[in-house]
Amino acid sequence: xxxxxxxxxxxxxxxxxxxxxxxxxxxxxxxxxxxxxxxxxxxxxxxxxxxxxxxxxxxxxxxxxxxxxxxxxxxxxxxxxxxxxxxxxxxxxxxxxxxxxxxxxxxxxxxxxxxxxxxxxxxxxxxxxxxxxxxxxxxxxxxxxxxxxxxxxxxxxxxxxxxxxxxxxxxxxxxxxxxxxxxxxxxxxxxxxxxxxxxxxxxxxxxxxxxxxxxxxxxxxxxxxxxxxxxxxxxxxxxxx
Amino acid sequence: xxxxxxxxxxxxxxxxxxxxxxxxxxxxxxxxxxxxxxxxxxxxxxxxxxxxxxxxxxxxxxxxxxxxxxxxxxxxxxxxxxxxxxxxxxxxxxxxxxxxxxxxxxxxxxxxxxxxxxxxxxxxxxxxxxxxxxxxxxxxxxxxxxxxxxxxxxxxxxxxxxxxxxxxxxxxxxxxxxxxxxxxxxxxxxxxxxxxxxxxxxxxxxxxxxxxxxxxxxxxxxxxxxxxxxxxxxxxxxxxx
Numbered sequence: 001x002x003x004x005x006x007x008x009x010x011x012x013x014x015x016x017x018x019x020x021x022x023x024x025x026x027x028x029x030x031x032x033x034x035x036x037x038x039x040x041x042x043x044x045x046x047x048x049x050x051x052x053x054x055x056x057x058x059x060x061x062x063x064x065x066x067x068x069x070x071x072x073x074x075x076x077x078x079x080x081x082x083x084x085x086x087x088x089x090x091x092x093x094x095x096x097x098x099x100x101x102x103x104x105x106x107x108x109x110x111x112x113x114x115x116x117x118x119x120x121x122x123x124x125x126x127x128x129x130x131x132x133x134x135x136x137x138x139x140x141x142x143x144x145x146x147x148x149x150x151x152x153x154x155x156x157x158x159x160x161x162x163x164x165x166x167x168x169x170x171x172x173x174x175x176x177x178x179x180x181x182x183x184x185x186x187x188x189x190x191x192x193x194x195x196x197x198x199x200x201x202x203x204x205x206x207x208x209x210x211x212x213x214x215x216x217x218x219x220x221x222x223x224x225x226x227x228x229x230x231x232x233x234x235x236x237x238x239x240x241x
Numbered sequence: 242x243x244x245x246x247x248x249x250x251x252x253x254x255x256x257x258x259x260x261x262x263x264x265x266x267x268x269x270x271x272x273x274x275x276x277x278x279x280x281x282x283x284x285x286x287x288x289x290x291x292x293x294x295x296x297x298x299x300x301x302x303x304x305x306x307x308x309x310x311x312x313x314x315x316x317x318x319x320x321x322x323x324x325x326x327x328x329x330x331x332x333x334x335x336x337x338x339x340x341x342x343x344x345x346x347x348x349x350x351x352x353x354x355x356x357x358x359x360x361x362x363x364x365x366x367x368x369x370x371x372x373x374x375x376x377x378x379x380x381x382x383x384x385x386x387x388x389x390x391x392x393x394x395x396x397x398x399x400x401x402x403x404x405x406x407x408x409x410x411x412x413x414x415x416x417x418x419x420x421x422x423x424x425x426x427x428x429x430x431x432x433x434x435x436x437x438x439x440x441x442x443x444x445x446x447x448x449x450x451x452x453x454x455x456x457x458x459x460x461x462x463x464x465x466x467x468x469x470x471x472x473x474x475x476x477x478x479x480x481x482x
Binding site for chain 2: 153155156158159160162163164172173175176177179180184187188189220223224227228229231232233234235236238239240241
């Protein structure tokens with residue numbers, strides 16, 4: 001499985017993904033699940049992926065080809081689409097088309113070839129937006145009321161987000177929130193694993209402000225995780241029933 | 242859905258269940274999911290249920306009938322079975338048989354008629370044990386390494402249990418842990434709802450020491466929930482990244 005989370009805040013977008021993929025418990029690999037398409041100052045699009053790797057890799061490959069060869073059909077490049085809504089529509093269309101192709105190839109093997117994506121970004125002069133794209137290609141958008149979107153193993157890490165994330169959360173606090181949300185997921189579910197990709201996109205910058213890969217044993221992440229565990233245990237001791 | 246959790250500790254068993262059932266979002270009801278079979282000092286068996294209500298109610302009805310009319314087949318009464326292992330086997334057999342009957346009745350409607358149970362208890366002179374019974378009737382048991390079992394919407398409330406529950410956790414702390422685990426689940430998932438049933442069975446007592454229904458708006462539960470939220474927010478502020 002996977003865990004990816006995206007936050008849309010007043011100050012910008014905060015994105016975090018793990019890198020574990022598995023085809024059964026005995027076939028575990030590391031694959032990047034966070035991708036950027038960027039023309040700094042003009043347009044930035046970040047995509048995080050969950051689900052069948054053959055679907056997500058092919059979808060990203062096709063999006064990339066369309067960017068490199070937009071002549072055939074200008075409307076097929078996410079770097080040319082006039083709005084973020086049209087970017088999301090284009091990615092949803094690509095995702096759903098590839099899913100149908102792969103399911104068709106596999107015919108009666110009843111494969112679980114399905115994938116979802118979180119897409120966030122901004123073009124110069126436009127709004128910063130964050131979408132969750134379903135396997136069928138339709139999508140929902142983060143709002144003031146629900147400023148975060150999750151794909152993959154989302155349940156373990158949802159309580160902390162429900163409690164602390166609001167549109168006016170600072171980018172620093174938001175990074176802490178998604179890392180703690182991931183920490184809970186990593187502890188409780190083997191199918192989500194290090195390293196992690198953490199990214200920040202500031203509002204109206206139209207570029208990735210900050211992207212960091214957090215490796216297994218990262219001293220900062222380990223210290224934060226240990227401090228959070230200790231704080232939870234202290235809180236637990238102090239709460240009365 | 243449902244959330245039920247059972248802890249097997251050195252001092253005894255702690256059990257907590259919600260009461261929400263739903264057949265679609267527009268058909269929500271309250272049903273008890275925690276049941277006791279008790280001959281104080283001799284034998285106590287607690288059952289918590291998740292899944293299709295028609296399966297769990299019929300299974301409990303049939304277990305009750307077998308207790309009331311054990312003459313037909315003495316081996317069919319969970320109050321007569323010589324060990325807790327045989328109690329679990331009997332319940333598993335009943336659960337799986339009813340599931341098959343109901344699925345057979347529904348034939349090609351492809352119903353989701355499946356249910357699981359947590360069964361805990363002790364008979365005089367025997368060991369205190371806690372089992373999770375799968376829809377197929379097979380089961381697993383809580384151990385020193387994994388002293389808790391969950392059924393239903395288990396993911397939201399697992400991180401807190403992973404962090405604080407050990408076999409030597411006191412019964413008071415254990416009640417706090419399951420209530421906080423439930424609190425996280427209630428906040429993040431609408432299909433789990435108040436009121437709650439909380440029970441404690443002390444080791445070697447062979448009776449229910451304590452059973453409490455916690456209603457919506459219970460002042461103690463609300464105070465604990467608010468204190469935990471405040472403690473988490475404080476911890477969040479204090480943890481550094």
